[in-house]
Amino acid sequence: MKPKNEMRVSFLSCSANEGFARATVAAFLAQEDPTVSELADIKTAVSEAVTNCIVHAYRDTIGIIYITAKLWNDGVVSIKVRDQGCGIEDVEKAMEPMYTTGGDERAGLGFAVMQSFMDEVRVKSNPGKGTSVTLRKRLERRPVANG
Amino acid sequence: MGIRLIWKDGTLTGLLSGEIDHHTAKEMREEIDGTVEKMRPERLVLDFSEVQFMDSSGIGLIMGRYKLMQALGGRVVVANMPEKVERIVSLAGLDKLAKVERGVVSHETEE
Structure with a gap:
């Protein structure tokens, strides 16, 4: 199945x-005319994923973050946030709420927020090579005015 | 976007505005901590009424200030959270840690 629309962006x-x-x-x-709350949820999840790349993947360096967003015919949006940073040794541990290696000012809630605000969060990581986080959410279908 | 600090009767109010993420939280944290260490307030009110966006960096911001105020014998009040901010705060269970108040009129305490 091909997405009906797709965009890619990369940045430091x-x-x-x-x-x-x-x-x-x-x-x-x-x-896709998302609701205000759907948009807020997705923005928050993207912010968490991108912050992880900055704080963890490229901790003492500057690298490139790649985002691919796809719109599917069934109303699902998928967003992949990828880096070529240090990778995660233990993904399960990293996803535990309140677990962080980011120091005192980080709550350790990035993945918990992503999981709570999106329908699905998939994490693939290769230590030393990088991590990709794929976020999926189905947007609520609203009746179209004038049929 | 950012933070405005108001001092009155032993209470320091931080009026936060705009978007709170890992990038902007740093500046807010430095502003608050610098003033807290100088003025030693009994109470630190973090007012979220003008916050348009917040991710979990905002939780780190609240938790860090809670620890700082606790070390100085003071307390933290989290005030006027918009619904989307409140969702993240309750996800973190912070509503059990810091006092949460609604309808705090920090603008009127300005002199």
Whole structure:
């Protein structure tokens, strides 16, 4: 099955790009007319995934973050956030709520937020090579005005 | 976008606005901590009424200030959270940790 629309964007892992990343995904999704709450959920999940790349994957360096967003005919949106950073040794552990290696100011809730705000979160990681996080959510179908 | 600090009667209010993420939380944290360490408030009110977006970095921001205020013998009040902010805060269980208040009028305490 092919997506009905797709966009790709890549940018440096500077923290100033966190806002750029979620705003770009939101702008792409606007054509699906999502509800305010769906859009807020997706922006938050994207922000968490991108922040993980910046804080963890490229911890002491600057690398490239790749985002691919796809719109499917059944109303599902999928967003893949990928890096070529350090990778995650133990994905299960990393996804545990409150677990963090990010220091005092990080709550360790990134994956918990992604899981709570999206329908599905898939994480693939190769230590030393990078990580990809795929977020999926089905948008609520609203009746079209004028039939 | 950012933070405005208001000092009155032993209470420091941080009026947060715009988007809170890992990038913007850093500046907010530095502003708050600098003033808290100087003024030693009994109470730190974090007012979220003008926050348009917040991810889990906002939770880190609240938790860090909670620890700081606890170390100084003070307390933290989280006020006026919009619904989307409240969802993340309750996901973190922070509503059990810090006092959450609605309808706090921090603007009027400005002099």
